[in-house]
Amino acid sequence: MARVMNHKSRLLSEEALTKYRIELLVKGTVVIGPQILFTQDDLAKIDQLQAEIPEEEVRVGDAGDSHNVFVKRVRVDPPGRAPSDASGAAPGQIMELLERKDRSFALRKILGATSDYMIRRCQMHRMPPGSFVGIHLDAASDPDFEYAVIVQLARDFEGGGFVVYPNGYEYQVFRPPFGAVLITTCKLRHEVKPVLSGERRSLVYFCSKRSGANRRIIESSTAGV
């Protein structure tokens, strides 16, 4: 299969993409190595753009779970409304970079779809020492989230392992290196263990085949928690 590819990126052959697809399908989580979905240039550009976005501290997740993480909103997906880019120029430019054709093509192959996925939500996470993200289900934020894509933007930190719980008694720990991309199904519970030293930074986005309003219903029992 001959495809003309950007010489700077090493977007994979159909065969290699299929291998990742199978791993994602079987295990629910896969790590794509550095320099494959994002080049060094892409990562530098994301870093430069995200610097312009204001940051907020988040301590409670959408399902009332406990967090301690600094978040910059790139695209938001509020319940009852369609996704929209956060205000300012940088969010739109980051989305443009994420949604570039070659990257969407490769991602679609890994996610195993014939039609396009849309990015419903996107944000930057900064986790200094002591930060963590408690056990949660991404689908609690939007029932139509299918896959979370997490781009590692930091080099030097300890702790901060990404732990996935495929069922009640097993767990898998992931520590993807700088520039690697972790993809996980939004149907599995997971958490980010406390960061011990350095700073963990990542760009996280959630893919869905469904556009339109977020169908999440806020239950009165969890409101305000």
Ligand SMILES: [Fe+2]
């Ligand atoms: Fe998550």
